[in-house]
Amino acid sequence: MQTVAVIGAGQMGSGIAQTSAQFGYRVLLADVTVELAEKAKAKIGKDLHKLVARDKISVAEAEASIARITPVGDYAAFAEASLIIEAATEREDIKAKIFAEAAKVLAPDAILASNTSSIPITRMAAGSSDPKRFIGLHFFNPVPVMKLIEVIPGLATAPETVARTRAFAESLGKQVVLSEDEPGFVVNRILVPMLNEAVFALGQGTASIADIDMGCRLGLNHPMGPLELADFIGLDTCLDIVRVLHSTTGDSKYRPAPLLMKYVEAGWLGRKTGRGFYDYTGDVPVPTR
Numbered sequence: 001m002q003t004v005a006v007i008g009a010g011q012m013g014s015g016i017a018q019t020s021a022q023f024g025y026r027v028l029l030a031d032v033t034v035e036l037a038e039k040a041k042a043k044i045g046k047d048l049h050k051l052v053a054r055d056k057i058s059v060a061e062a063e064a065s066i067a068r069i070t071p072v073g074d075y076a077a078f079a080e081a082s083l084i085i086e087a088a089t090e091r092e093d094i095k096a097k098i099f100a101e102a103a104k105v106l107a108p109d110a111i112l113a114s115n116t117s118s119i120p121i122t123r124m125a126a127g128s129s130d131p132k133r134f135i136g137l138h139f140f141n142p143v144p145v146m147k148l149i150e151v152i153p154g155l156a157t158a159p160e161t162v163a164r165t166r167a168f169a170e171s172l173g174k175q176v177v178l179s180e181d182e183p184g185f186v187v188n189r190i191l192v193p194m195l196n197e198a199v200f201a202l203g204q205g206t207a208s209i210a211d212i213d214m215g216c217r218l219g220l221n222h223p224m225g226p227l228e229l230a231d232f233i234g235l236d237t238c239l240d241i242v243r244v245l246h247s248t249t250g251d252s253k254y255r256p257a258p259l260l261m262k263y264v265e266a267g268w269l270g271r272k273t274g275r276g277f278y279d280y281t282g283d284v285p286v287p288t289r
């Protein structure tokens with residue numbers, strides 16, 4: 001059984017860990033503390049049992065997947081991993097520290113991948129121990145459900161690294177889009193300006209939250225409206241991405257919507273904090289404007 005290490009046990013890291021375990025990989029899951037990784041494993045267990053209750057998977061499959069996940073308190077065991085996936089906070093300084101620590105245990109033929117949603121891969125690779133074995137591996141939320149993974153080689157990434165990473169992504173039952181290392185890659189380059197534009201529209205009083213979202217749900221056949229989706233992704237993450245698009249291109253079309261910045265400053269980050277454009281504290285989300 002191949003071993004995959006996942007760094008970051010938040011929404012994305014947990015989804016990557018769950019999916020990898022469901023597809024037969026042994027998973028080492030790390031966060032800032034082992035307690036956080038253990039908490040994430042418990043949540044994954046609950047999610048898998050929900051799938052059992054809905055007859056999607058058997059109890060045995062759920063239990064086997066849970067058993068394949070080992071929360072760890074440090075990176076020592078990562079020496080056994082053929083792939084280390086970083087899915088930490090979208091901050092380059094934090095990621096750089098993680099890559100430096102991971103380099104100490106990275107096996108000679110192992111790959112180091114980042115699930116960054118927008119930070120340039122070439123730049124992060126240059127600070128890693130072996131840029132040939134560094135790559136972008138971008139999952140979509142919720143990871144167990146979404147069928148896409150973007151694979152993003154940096155300038156120095158070796159073709160063998162690209163081939164092995166693509167094979168891993170496909171082994172999880174996902175489709176792969178290969179993207180050049182351009183800001184936002186393919187999907188976020190298109191999605192995040194749309195979400196930002198929806199916040200501009202809200203801030204300018206074009207329509208209410210409910211109507212902006214209904215407009216896109218019914219008018220475009222999107223499963224979620226843009227404000228609902230921004231809340232789902234996390235408004236801080238959306239702002240981080242739009243800022244990266246803005247700073248790396250210098251193009252004013254990517255300037256963040258002032259209302260998005262205000263919400264983040266207020267700590268209204270979306271579903272994860274119980275409030276974003278919607279209030280999530282009751283049984284159903286309620287628009288706040």
Ligand code: 3HC
Nearest residue numbers: 047051056117139140141142144145146188223224229233
């Ligand atoms: N594990 C496995 N399966 C799960 C799951 C989990 N943790 N959570 C949900 N599912 C499955 C359910 O079993 C269900 O399966 P079924 O259709 O076979 O019955 C299916 O997913 C749908 O779940 P629900 O019925 O609970 O919920 P909805 O039908 O309301 O769908 C949604 C929820 C899938 C989130 C849908 O609203 C959606 O697709 N929204 C858009 C998501 C999106 O755009 N994501 C991309 C964000 S961008 C991104 O991630 C990039 C980043 O860099 C910003």
